[in-house]
Amino acid sequence: MGIEAVNSRIADIQSRMIAMQTQQATAAKTSSATSTDPASGGSFATALADAMGTQSSAASAGPAKSYSLNGKGIPTELVGYGNGKIPANALEKVGNTNHKLWAPAAESLNKMISDAKAQGVTIGITDSYRSYSEQVDVARRKGLYSQGGLAAKPGTSEHGWGMATDLDLNNKAQAWMRANGEKYGFVENTPREPWHWAYKPKSV
Numbered sequence: 625m626g627i628e629a630v631n632s633r634i635a636d637i638q639s640r641m642i643a644m645q646t647q648q649a650t651a652a653k654t655s656s657a658t659s660t661d662p663a664s665g666g667s668f669a670t671a672l673a674d675a676m677g678t679q680s681s682a683a684s685a686g687p688a689k690s691y692s693l694n695g696k697g698i699p700t701e702l703v704g705y706g707n708g709k710i711p712a713n714a715l716e717k718v719g720n721t722n723h724k725l726w727a728p729a730a731e732s733l734n735k736m737i738s739d740a741k742a743q744g745v746t747i748g749i750t751d752s753y754r755s756y757s758e759q760v761d762v763a764r765r766k767g768l769y770s771q772g773g774l775a776a777k778p779g780t781s782e783h784g785w786g787m788a789t790d791l792d793l794n795n796k797a798q799a800w801m802r803a804n805g806e807k808y809g810f811v812e813n814t815p816r817e818p819w820h821w822a823y824k825p826k827s828v
């Protein structure tokens with residue numbers, strides 16, 4: 625083999641190596657693009673937005689909205705936010721008060737109060753949804769229930785899911801609640817706290 629042939633062979637090999645390196649670089653670029661390309665992230669975001677959009681459009685549709693609770697009785701639409709970390713617009717006002725609960729609980733409580741009123745029974749609301757920081761505050765002021773106090777461990781309160789209300793009840797209203805509360809999904813489930821009514825509907 626002459627020197628020219630050797631040089632030509634070397635040039636050939638070099639060009640093949642360059643071609644292979646280019647291919648590898650392209651492949652690497654493509655694979656990294658698959659995981660980090662904004663377009664692919666975008667499609668996940670779009671899918672998520674679509675899923676969320678379906679939920680919120682269903683919410684605005686009113687009766688068409690389907691609600692559900694998970695195995696622990698927590699609304700599936702709220703569980704992702706975390707206890708005491710639910711944005712105000714994910715909850716619903718109780719009537720024209722400033723109290724907020726999970727939408728079905730708010731609606732049921734509102735109906736219960738008006739039905740009671742029609743029967744001459746006055747039910748007031750003392751507390752409803754409670755943010756995490758408010759739970760911390762209540763625990764500091766009233767002590768932990770487990771230690772003889774009246775507050776749930778912050779981050780575990782039923783109030784933190786918009787699933788409990790504290791009611792202002794006179795004796796007549798307390799008796800009315802014990803007779804009728806369950807029809808509206810509200811149950812007295814905490815000893816030493818006759819004002820605390822948790823929303824535990826048989827179905828939603």
Ligand SMILES: [Zn+2]
Binds near residue numbers: 783790821
């Ligand atoms: Zn309570």
